[in-house]
Amino acid sequence: MKLTYFANWKSCLRTLVLTMMVIVAVLAVKPATVQAKASDYTQDTEGWIEACQKVGRDLTKYNFTYGSHNKPTLSASIKHGRKANCASYVSWCLQEFGVLKKGQTFYTRGGRIHKRFKSWRGKVQIIKVNKKLTDVNLQPGDIIGWRDIVHTNIYVGKNGKGQKLWLDGGSAGTRRGRVRRYYSADKIKTFSYLNKHKVSFIIRIKGL
Numbered sequence: 001m002k003l004t005y006f007a008n009w010k011s012c013l014r015t016l017v018l019t020m021m022v023i024v025a026v027l028a029v030k031p032a033t034v035q036a037k038a039s040d041y042t043q044d045t046e047g048w049i050e051a052c053q054k055v056g057r058d059l060t061k062y063n064f065t066y067g068s069h070n071k072p073t074l075s076a077s078i079k080h081g082r083k084a085n086c087a088s089y090v091s092w093c094l095q096e097f098g099v100l101k102k103g104q105t106f107y108t109r110g111g112r113i114h115k116r117f118k119s120w121r122g123k124v125q126i127i128k129v130n131k132k133l134t135d136v137n138l139q140p141g142d143i144i145g146w147r148d149i150v151h152t153n154i155y156v157g158k159n160g161k162g163q164k165l166w167l168d169g170g171s172a173g174t175r176r177g178r179v180r181r182y183y184s185a186d187k188i189k190t191f192s193y194l195n196k197h198k199v200s201f202i203i204r205i206k207g208l
Contacts, residue, residue, distance in 0.1 A: 049167070068083065090154065129199045167188060
């Protein structure tokens, strides 16, 4: 009788120890980092701006500096180099929103689009303009390619004073200094200097 009781007690103790080990192992596992997907954003102008601001916050969070030699995806750039410019920022925004596939990028030069992929897959409308900014009718969410400066950025709308508002991942989205760093590309800003420049084309996401 005593032997049976002792055997049962040892069995219960082993079960308890194993249970505690499982609990400790489960608690020790760190929760996976949840990354935003294109489906996390409403497919409208508000969702598009939200996706762009998320990318901008990451540029600030990971201490990106302005420059070339950036990677085709934001995640790759976080791991290697942490460089961004206007075109990489807009490309990463389009990837974040699901318009471009991961790794697809474009840049502008001489008022033209130079894309590193075959097709926009019918997701955008390219509107040729070639007019001064003050003469162009923009819609919030439009991506602008400039004629007389090598630049691209995102038009957000107007403030109460009628000033145009922008999201910008170029040097204008950083603090001034010898090294252009400390991005604030998630902040919506006015850039009055753009009023004197010409818009070459608009990339307008369909459905916004």
